[in-house]
Amino acid sequence: MKKLLAAMAAVTALSVVPAVFPAVMSAPCFTAYADGVVGQSEMIQADGYGSMPAGMPAGRAKLMARRAAIVDAQRNLVETIKGTAVDAETTMENYMVTSDLVKTKVNGIITGARVVSESFSPDGTYHVVMSVPMYGVGSVADAAISAMVGNNPPAPIPAPSPSYVPEAASQPAATTTTVTTSSPVQATTTTTTTTTTALPAPSAVPAPPAPVAAVNGGYTGLIIDARGYDMVRAFGPGIYDTNGRKIYTVHNVDQSYAIQYGIVGYAEGSAAWAEAEAGRARAGSNPLIIKIAAPRKRIVNNCDVIISPQDADRILAENQKTHFLEHFAVTFEI
Known part of the structure; x- marks a missing residue:
């Protein structure tokens, strides 16, 4: 199975961690929520490496190595983001090429990337791991979905075809019970019908999807x-x-x-x-x-x-x- 996004995986030297959407019980960038809904804890990660330049004081050389590692990690994050799938036709790279707004948003995401961990090796190599959120305000999803949807309001869900005839098994909406009692005086039949009540529309304030009542x-x-x-x-x-x-x-x-x-x-x-x-x-x-x-x-x-x-x-x-x-x-x- 192809993996689209990297989520908190072990890093490999000089490589970007491939991004992976969480599976059930964990949606793109995410906190665990019933089935794979996204929260804001899941991240795209990448490593970066920098070496100490020769001929300068150790303290300054170490700082320069760290800065080089950060730049390398940021570059790797950009490459990972470019490859994420937006839909069946496009990746983020397509939008970054064609939309200055998307490119600006991605640049802002990279600028705000967080250093997750860092280490310094005796051989003078500095290693950092950096991450950006996959979902949430200021995330990769923010750039991608804004580009797809623009300022348009949600389109209504279509209705079934006028010619559609439901299968008997797929009509659980109403239950009818008939009770007949007999007496010397009169036979009485009582019918009780229960119908499904539509749920209210979801709140305009985003929140984890509340379970729909059965x-x-x-x-x-x-x-x-x-x-x-x-x-x-x-x-x-x-x-x-x-x-x-x-x-x-x-x-x-x-x-x-x-x-x-x-x-x-x-x-x-x-x-x-x-x-x-x-x-x-x-x-x-x-x-x-x-x-x-x-x-x-x-x-x-x-x-x-x-x-x-x-x-x-x-x-x-x-x-x-x-x-x-x-x-x-x-x-x-x-």
Whole structure:
């Protein structure tokens, strides 16, 4: 499985730690939260090395070696950021080349990079490890998602096709109970119907996604099973059907939320898949599980998914009951 982002891994000499999105129970840059939602503790890291110049006092030479190590680490951070996937067509490098605003934001991120650790070797080599946040204000996600979305408000989630006929098994919204009693005088029939109540829209203030209630069996979220397709994690993954219809993309999500947490959680590996399907993930306690038809044909990255039109309509119809898409309760199994 390709790895997109580096998260707190051991460093290798003269190399950048490859960035990796956290798996379940840990979204891009992240604090552990049910299923892989992002927080602000996960970072992109890189090392840098500098050598003491000859012919000057040891103290000054050591300071210059440290400065050289910082510059080297910053350069390596830039290279790592350039390679992170934004969507199926682009990496951050594309946006940095075409957008002065993105380039300026990335420069600011690098300038504010934090020294995580540093050491000095007897041979005169200075080593630093530096990091930048993947998500949150002033993060890589801030630059990437702002470039994708701009100042546009979230687009509404589409409705299912008018011709869509729900399968009997996928209609848990209402429960009807009929009780009949007989007496010598009169037979009485009582019918009680319980219907699903839509959840309120998410708050404009970004916060970790609250679990969606499984009202009368309604689905709490969506799991997209994309296992076996060499998927990569990205800032703007999307769900499309085979007709090209957009079901769920970064343009449906509140921008401030997307910057803080990402638009989907990722589950990678058998343990993470089991956790997600057992209801201990971003998709909640009663997830709708949909197997993809294929990854969306890529130019650069396999990060979007394609599902059948019937599955797409089912997702959209179920979403109208509990609004799990509006609550960003989506997990990709990769």
